[in-house]
Amino acid sequence: MTQTSENVTWLTQEAYNKLKDELEYLTGPARTEISAKIAAAREEGDLRENGGYHAAKEEQGKQELRVRQLTQLLENAKVGEAPAADGSVAPGTVVTIAFDGDEDDTLTFLLASREYASGDIETYSPQSPLGAGVNGHRVGEDAEYELPNGRKASVKILRAEPYDG
Numbered sequence: 397m398t399q400t401s402e403n404v405t406w407l408t409q410e411a412y413n414k415l416k417d418e419l420e421y422l423t424g425p426a427r428t429e430i431s432a433k434i435a436a437a438r439e440e441g442d443l444r445e446n447g448g449y450h451a452a453k454e455e456q457g458k459q460e461l462r463v464r465q466l467t468q469l470l471e472n473a474k475v476g477e478a479p480a481a482d483g484s485v486a487p488g489t490v491v492t493i494a495f496d497g498d499e500d501d502t503l504t505f506l507l508a509s510r511e512y513a514s515g516d517i518e519t520y521s522p523q524s525p526l527g528a529g530v531n532g533h534r535v536g537e538d539a540e541y542e543l544p545n546g547r548k549a550s551v552k553i554l555r556a557e558p559y560d561g
Contacts, residue, residue: 407473408488415473419466422459430456483535485556487522491530492555497538499554506559507531517559526551 407415430452437449479486485507492504505518507527520527529541533553540548 407475409475412470412473412475415466415470419463419470422463422466426459430459479558481558483556485530485533485553487531488559489556490517490559491553493530493539493551494554496550497552499552502554504555508559 433452434449434456437446437452440446440448443449479488485491487507487509490504490506492502495501495503503518505520507522507530508519509521522528522531525541525543530539530551530553533539535553535556538550538552540550543549
């Protein structure tokens with residue numbers, strides 16, 4: 397999946413292709429569609445009171461922001477392999493941890509960038525305190541991370557498997 401280090405983002409080939417396809421759609425057909433919406437709304441008359449025009453312009457702004465994000469991400473991307481199924485925590489793995497070693501108090505999440513966030517599983521960035529704390533550890537090991545109040549929290553890695561979603 398991904399890991400950002402400095403300005404480099406590591407992506408699997410599949411992830412790179414998916415993001416590249418999205419960028420091609422946004423810079424091609426999606427731009428044409430939004431331009432047509434703006435032109436049609438402009439023909440309706442007074443632009444100050446034209447809700448359709450303003451909505452289309454706002455949509456265009458969101459699309460262009462996404463184009464810039466994807467362009468930057470892909471320019472700094474390094475394509476690599478998916479994480480190994482060897483019990484190591486790395487970007488692209490689904491991790492189950494136990495807080496303070498209590499196996500009744502667990503959390504399962506995907507360690508990945510927000511590009512992979514979905515409603516199916518909670519996602520933590522490798523740069524987040526928890527993500528950085530568990531990254532590089534193995535199943536059975538303890539890891540520490542810093543809480544927002546500055547105190548340290550301890551977790552035990554119970555499971556780490558490559559994400560297949």
